[in-house]
Amino acid sequence: xxxxxxxxxxxMLVLLAGxxxxxxxxxxEVLADPILESxxxxxxxxxxxxxxxxxxxxxxxxxxxxxxxLLVRERLVAxxxxxxxVNYLVARYGDFxxxxxxxxxxxxxxWLAPPIMAVVIATLAVLFYQNYxxxxxxxxxxxxxxxxxxxxxxxxxxxxGSTSPPNPSNxxxxxxxxxxxxxxxxxxxxxxxxxxxxxxxxDSSGNQRQS
Amino acid sequence: xxxxxxxxxxxxxxxxxxxxxxxxxxxxxxNDPSRLPSPLVGKPVPEFSLPAIADNIPGGxxxxxxxxHVTVVNVFASWCIPCLAEHPxxxxxxxxxxxxxxxxxxxxxxxxxxxxxxxxxPYRAIGFDADARASLxxxxxxxxxxxxxxxxxxxxxxxxxxITPDVLERKILPKLREVEGG
Numbered sequence: 244x245x246x247x248x249x250x251x252x253x254x255m256l257v258l259l260a261g262x263x264x265x266x267x268x269x270x271x272e273v274l275a276d277p278i279l280e281s282x283x284x285x286x287x288x289x290x291x292x293x294x295x296x297x298x299x300x301x302x303x304x305x306x307x308x309x310x311x312x313l314l315v316r317e318r319l320v321a322x323x324x325x326x327x328x329v330n331y332l333v334a335r336y337g338d339f340x341x342x343x344x345x346x347x348x349x350x351x352x353x354w355l356a357p358p359i360m361a362v363v364i365a366t367l368a369v370l371f372y373q374n375y376x377x378x379x380x381x382x383x384x385x386x387x388x389x390x391x392x393x394x395x396x397x398x399x400x401x402x403x404g405s406t407s408p409p410n411p412s413n414x415x416x417x418x419x420x421x422x423x424x425x426x427x428x429x430x431x432x433x434x435x436x437x438x439x440x441x442x443x444x445x446d447s448s449g450n451q452r453q454s
Numbered sequence: 455x456x457x458x459x460x461x462x463x464x465x466x467x468x469x470x471x472x473x474x475x476x477x478x479x480x481x482x483x484x485n486d487p488s489r490l491p492s493p494l495v496g497k498p499v500p501e502f503s504l505p506a507i508a509d510n511i512p513g514g515x516x517x518x519x520x521x522x523h524v525t526v527v528n529v530f531a532s533w534c535i536p537c538l539a540e541h542p543x544x545x546x547x548x549x550x551x552x553x554x555x556x557x558x559x560x561x562x563x564x565x566x567x568x569x570x571x572x573x574x575x576p577y578r579a580i581g582f583d584a585d586a587r588a589s590l591x592x593x594x595x596x597x598x599x600x601x602x603x604x605x606x607x608x609x610x611x612x613x614x615x616x617i618t619p620d621v622l623e624r625k626i627l628p629k630l631r632e633v634e635g636g
Contacts, residue, residue, distance in 0.1 A: 335593035
């Protein structure tokens, strides 16, 4: 039993370790010089296999990916530095071969849009919050209900209460009612200009109700 | 101020939507993301030299053969079905007097010979690119691809994918007239 679990553990490790490194690079492609080879591998992970859209040539089994890997090695052996190798392919296949888009004129929107969006969203959040704080500190809320509004609300609450599921206990009803009344309770009165606009709000909602 | 807070996000979203719709629906500007622009257009023909497929097939050509005349370079392979589909149009181009060169891409010579015997060989010369090394110089991503080269040996146009009658009428022939005129 112990042996079996040890075996399983080893298998797990092999699977986990073996799964990640690329299987695309074939033995006959590997350069004799380990330093050049590691540079080739590094460059390969940054280059797109042009027919597979979002796979690096290091990962891809496509014929063209293999050709590009061989080309990368050929250029390295010829003495190119890493940048020259990349530029060689960019000259033939365009910026598309770069998995990491360069920062240049036609990619400005790509690179700058996220930070700009973040700033816009942060600004909006601050504005919303300030707005909310101002109104809270000013203590402006809806004015107390007029007697006719209160009568209408009472009638509504009664109606909702009577149409609610069978056997609504009185306790539930009264809690429901008190919650609504709690919500309608006027906040402490403020006497600045802001309450003016809130009066307007109450008016407009009153109009809506009548229509 | 409060109005701005409400309107701004909606306006931004509407603007974004507008840009996306414009990019997706503007077919003329070739914004199809699967269609790659070639950085080689406007550049001189890359350095390459290819052998013939076999002795009895006119072939073997290199960079210098593409200078001095307007030429068309067609990348094809015997295993490529779209290449077969466009073959009659390539043949027609050649019959109309266009100098059409072929790059036989990643093929086996026996297969290529059989294919050419069966479907005809319209090419002025064919370069045999079994390991696709020259195709890499040309920035070829797949077959078929067709390049138009002006008389100075500069790549004037590249079409990836098969040439259809529509592509021939709307893209290839106008471009050929343009580079021949200028």
